[in-house]
Amino acid sequence: xxxxxxxxxxxxxxxxxxxxxxxxxxxxxxxxxxxxxxxxxxxxxxxxxxxxxxxxxxxxxxxxxxxxxxxxxxxxxxxxxxxxxxxxxxxxxxxxxxxxxxxxxxxxxxxxxxxxxxxxxxxxxxxxxxxxxxxxxxxxxxxxxxxxxxxxxxxxxxxxxxxxxxxxxxxxxxxxxxxxxxxxxxxxxxxxxxxxxxxxxxxxxxxxxxxxxxxxxxxxxxxxxxxxxxxxxxxxxxxxxxxxxxxxxxxxxxxxxxxxxxxxxx
Amino acid sequence: xxxxxxxxxxxxxxxxxxxxxxxxxxxxxxxxxxxxxxxxxxxxxxxxxxxxxxxxxxxxxxxxxxxxxxxxxxxxxxxxxxxxxxxxxxxxxxxxxxxxxxxxxxxxxxxxxxxxxxxxxxxxxxxxxxxxxxxxxxxxxxxxxxxxxxxxxxxxxxxxxxxxxxxxxxxxxxxxxxxxxxxxxxxxxxxxxxxxxxxxxxxxxxxxxxxxxxxxxxxxxxxxxxxxxxxxxxxxxxxxxxxxxxxxxxxxxxxxxx
Numbered sequence: 339x340x341x342x343x344x345x346x347x348x349x350x351x352x353x354x355x356x357x358x359x360x361x362x363x364x365x366x367x368x369x370x371x372x373x374x375x376x377x378x379x380x381x382x383x384x385x386x387x388x389x390x391x392x393x394x395x396x397x398x399x400x401x402x403x404x405x406x407x408x409x410x411x412x413x414x415x416x417x418x419x420x421x422x423x424x425x426x427x428x429x430x431x432x433x434x435x436x437x438x439x440x441x442x443x444x445x446x447x448x449x450x451x452x453x454x455x456x457x458x459x460x461x462x463x464x465x466x467x468x469x470x471x472x473x474x475x476x477x478x479x480x481x482x483x484x485x486x487x488x489x490x491x492x493x494x495x496x497x498x499x500x501x502x503x504x505x506x507x508x509x510x511x512x513x514x515x516x517x518x519x520x521x522x523x524x525x526x527x528x529x530x531x532x533x534x535x536x537x538x539x540x541x542x543x544x545x546x547x548x549x550x551x552x553x554x555x556x557x558x559x560x561x562x563x564x565x566x567x568x569x570x571x572x573x574x575x576x577x578x579x580x581x582x583x584x585x586x587x588x589x590x591x592x593x594x595x596x597x598x599x600x601x602x603x604x
Numbered sequence: 605x606x607x608x609x610x611x612x613x614x615x616x617x618x619x620x621x622x623x624x625x626x627x628x629x630x631x632x633x634x635x636x637x638x639x640x641x642x643x644x645x646x647x648x649x650x651x652x653x654x655x656x657x658x659x660x661x662x663x664x665x666x667x668x669x670x671x672x673x674x675x676x677x678x679x680x681x682x683x684x685x686x687x688x689x690x691x692x693x694x695x696x697x698x699x700x701x702x703x704x705x706x707x708x709x710x711x712x713x714x715x716x717x718x719x720x721x722x723x724x725x726x727x728x729x730x731x732x733x734x735x736x737x738x739x740x741x742x743x744x745x746x747x748x749x750x751x752x753x754x755x756x757x758x759x760x761x762x763x764x765x766x767x768x769x770x771x772x773x774x775x776x777x778x779x780x781x782x783x784x785x786x787x788x789x790x791x792x793x794x795x796x797x798x799x800x801x802x803x804x805x806x807x808x809x810x811x812x813x814x815x816x817x818x819x820x821x822x823x824x825x826x827x828x829x830x831x832x833x834x835x836x837x838x839x840x841x842x843x844x845x846x847x848x849x850x851x852x853x854x855x856x857x858x859x860x861x862x
Contacts, residue, residue, distance in 0.1 A: 394808070396822065410814065420825075428839055429848045466836045469787040474835055490829040494820070505821035507829050528702075535807035565828045572828070580695065580789070588828055598828055603692060603759050603792045 346471075372403050372417045380419070380451045381406045409501070419452065421505040432471055434498045438462070444499045445475045452506065456480050457491060462551040471497045477509075478563070486566025487511040509564045511570055518591040520567050525571035525589040526560055532587070532596060539577060547576075553584075562591070570597070628746050629771045652690065655803040659686060662807035663857030672720040674735045681775075682741065685752045685859045690799065693759035693788055702765030703730065704758040719816065722769030729769065737774045744778065745843075750861040751780035753852075761785035762838035770840075772861045777844035781813055781860040782852050794832025796825040806854040812839065813848060 349497040365468050374385045381388070383406055390407050391403040391410070401412040401420055412420040422508060424430065436444065463474040472494050479489035483541075488509025494502040530541040547557035555578040563572045574584045586600030652668060660666040664686060681687055694698070694700040703719040719728050723738045733739060741747035748754070756762065759794045762785025764770035772783035789799075799823040805815035816837055824831040842848055 412818070420820035423814065427817050428813045428846070465833065469799065469838060470836065472835075474831065475639045476829060478829075492821075492824050492829060492831060494835050503820050503835070505824050543610070563828075566785045575846050586828070586830060598793070600793065600827070600830060600832060601789050602695075602789045603795050 373415070374404060374417075376417050376419055377404050377406070377411045379420075379453070380411075380448075381409070383407075398428070418508070419488065419506055421503065422501065422502045424501060427502055430496055430500065430502070432496060432498045432502075436497060436499050438473065440465075441473055441495055441497070441499060442475065445477070445493060445495055448493065448501065448504065449477055452491070454479065454489070454491065454506075457489075458478045459550055460486075460490075464551075466494075467497075472502055473497075481511065481514055485514055486561060486563040486583055487514045488567075510567050511564075512571050513567060514562065516569060518593045519593050520571065520589065522560055522562075522571060524594065525591070526558070526573060528594055528596060529573045529575075529587045530587050532535070533575075539575075541575075544575065563600075568592075574600075611841075641704075648685065654800045656690060658807040659802045659854075674720045675732060675740075678735065678737065678740045680722060681754065682750060684746050684751055684754075685857070686755070686757045686854065687751060688757065688799075690757040693761050693763075693786075693789070695759065699728075700730075700765075700768070701760045702763035702768055703772060704756060704761050704771065710717050711731040713840045720771070721760050721765075722771050722774035725767035728767055732754050736768075737771070737778060746779045746861075748775060749779035750859040751775070751862040752782070752858070753806075753854060754780050754783040755797060755799075756783070756785040757803075759786065759789040762787045772838065773840045773844045776840040776842050779860075782839055782841050784812075784816070784837055784839050786834070787838050788833050790825075790834055790836070791830075791832030794827050794830070794834050798834040809850040809853065811853055813851065 369378055370390065371385055373390070374388045377388055378385045387406065389405045390528060391405055393400055393402050395401075395411075396412075399414065399420075401414055404411045404413060405425070408426075409422050411422050414420060422433045429604075442462070445459075449598075457477040458480055459475060460475045460478040466472050466474065474492065474494050476490065476492045478486045481487040490507045491504065492507075493504035496502055533539045533541050541558075541559070544556055544558045545554060545556045546559070548561070553559065553576050555576060558573060558575045560571060560573045563570050565572075565588060571589045571591055572586065573589065574586045576584045580602060584600075585602075586597035587596055588600075589595070590597050656666045656668060669680070675819045677689060689704065691704050691706065692703070695706050700719060703721045706718050706720075718732050718735055719730055721736045724730055724733060724736050728735065729803045755771065757770050762770065762772050764773065770785070772785040775783040798819045801819040805818055806812060810818075816839065820831055820835045820837075838846070839848075840846055841852070
């Protein structure tokens with residue numbers, strides 16, 4: 339009788355142990371599926387064909403590295419994709435050539451694969467066309483009033499339509515709807531005064547140009563946005579002397595402080 | 605039996621401790637990392653300190669130098685496993701685009717500076733003839749074979765100047781395993797970020813190629829969505845080619861010819 343009781347206890351413990359393993363395995367599989375499902379949709383392959391290459395810490399975040407036959411993906415624990423890089427980036431051989439307009443459509447399609455709506459092209463950069471055969475596109479998501487809500491996707495695409503790298507930056511999209519203290523004109527004055535005091539740039543002759551590409555030399559552009567969960571004004575300035583790139587200044591839309599200065603290293 | 609197991613465990617621990625010590629000691633004696641700022645009195649403290657520590661932790665012997673004369677940094681190059689220089693270059697449209705500079709006086713004073721170039725030009729020679737890779741190392745294709753990575757963090761440092769050549773390409777033609785530069789002007793904030801992320805990744809065992817691409821996306825995410833032209837990096841490999849021979853890694857710490 340004692341032996342039967344002992345056997346029952348042992349069987350019970352083994353059963354509980356096996357059940358715990360089963361639950362843990364299911365949890366791991368569910369988490370694995372969560373991590374891989376968005377990537378699977380983007381790359382149009384089965385979840386089982388995506389490999390998990392481990393994790394890494396970036397700042398305060400822990401990301402998982404996934405790979406398919408073409409790309410590495412870094413994803414957050416909820417499956418949101420942080421970025422995508424081409425595995426053959428530095429060895430890429432062009433396979434054909436698309437026009438800029440066709441490449442914009444390619445970029446647009448990539449964004450739709452990432453399940454993101456209402457993104458509009460914000461800028462096109464062709465400074466690397468000659469040396470790297472690629473364009474850099476930045477798309478920004480608009481809210482119901484057609485204002486940037488902070489969500490942003492940037493990508494580098496080769497002339498044959500292949501993706502080289504892509505990042506997704508997401509913000510709290512409710513911030514843009516909150517009232518602010520600094521007007522557009524005031525933000526512009528803050529930046530222009532800074533330039534007058536700290537450079538020999540002549541700001542009085544700058545014209546306004548908000549074109550997506552080929553903006554006029556000696557022009558500026560100003561728009562609302564959200565960065566690092568702060569409502570801001572972004573002012574970018576294109577100067578004849580520095581024709582290949584623009585100066586960028588981010589002004590806090592509540593304090594009026596310049597919180598970022600994008601100036602060249604030269 | 606218990607005592608035998610305990611004794612075996614102690615001996616095993618001692619054995620692994622000796623092996624580890626030897627490995628660390630050997631790694632520390634190898635591959636000095638050379639961090640150089642060509643601006644006397646101006647140091648990019650935050651980036652340089654991070655990079656210094658990353659590579660130290662990866663087993664390299666990190667050294668920071670602030671040189672007054674440009675040729676001094678070139679003189680050092682052939683004994684470095686990893687060479688990193690953070691300085692200024694020249695803008696698009698400038699005849700010296702592709703060279704990197706040491707401004708002796710304040711940066712705004714453009715009359716007194718020395719430059720580093722891949723090669724000289726007989727019709728329009730650069731300021732100091734001894735400040736070119738060809739002057740220092742001739743055309744010896746194994747002169748820089750110890751160099752595992754030469755990284756030129758400066759505007760247009762990877763631009764191919766029709767007279768003065770291309771610094772990263774020439775560096776690899778002289779035997780370095782790989783070399784990184786930039787083909788356009790780059791933004792200060794994004795450049796610092798990019799460099800810091802890049803060396804963090806390679807010191808943690810990721811390939812140079814993946815580190816470059818991830819650093820682009822990180823620099824953009826960190827800087828209000830704008831990569832600041834760091835996506836315009838260029839990398840050359842031994843022999844002066846842009847075709848990658850496969851994954852290039854900076855760990856374990858060693859010289860390029862090992």
